[in-house]
Amino acid sequence: MNYTENYKGVKIDVQSPSLDVSQEVQAEIRASIDKLSRFTQNINALDVYFNAEGNGSKATTTIGMRVGVPGPDVFAEEKGEQWIGMLKSVTDKNIRQLQKGK
Template structure:
């Protein structure tokens, strides 16, 4: 399921292959954007990529997030068997570290 949303003037594009995006995850994406906005006020777009690799017990979830800002974008990815919300928090924190590094 893919969906696009405009949240606070930021284009959110979620590409989910073999995955249904629950409403709770959509709300968590908005919270992540609010958190990112504390570190950079100029976010143009956020792209979220969700995928499941493998089947059964070997299935691994993959979540990537690209934050479109003026200058080079930041991107991080997480591969795990965790819940989507946990992985989203992790990639958000990774992107925040990249944003902070870029300010130095």
């Protein structure tokens, strides 16, 4: 499932080739933009990549988030099991990168 949305002037592009993104996860992506906006007002785009590979105990899930800002974009990636928890983690990692860039 891929979808694009405009939220508060930020273009959201979500790519998840092997699974559907729930409404709850979409709401968490919007909450991530709200949280990131506290640290920079210049977010142009947010790209989120969901990936699930393998089956059973060998399954791996990965999420990546690129925040498009003037200058170099920031990117973070997380592996885990809970999409919401991983979204919060990559958001926090991107916030740390934005703070270092100030």
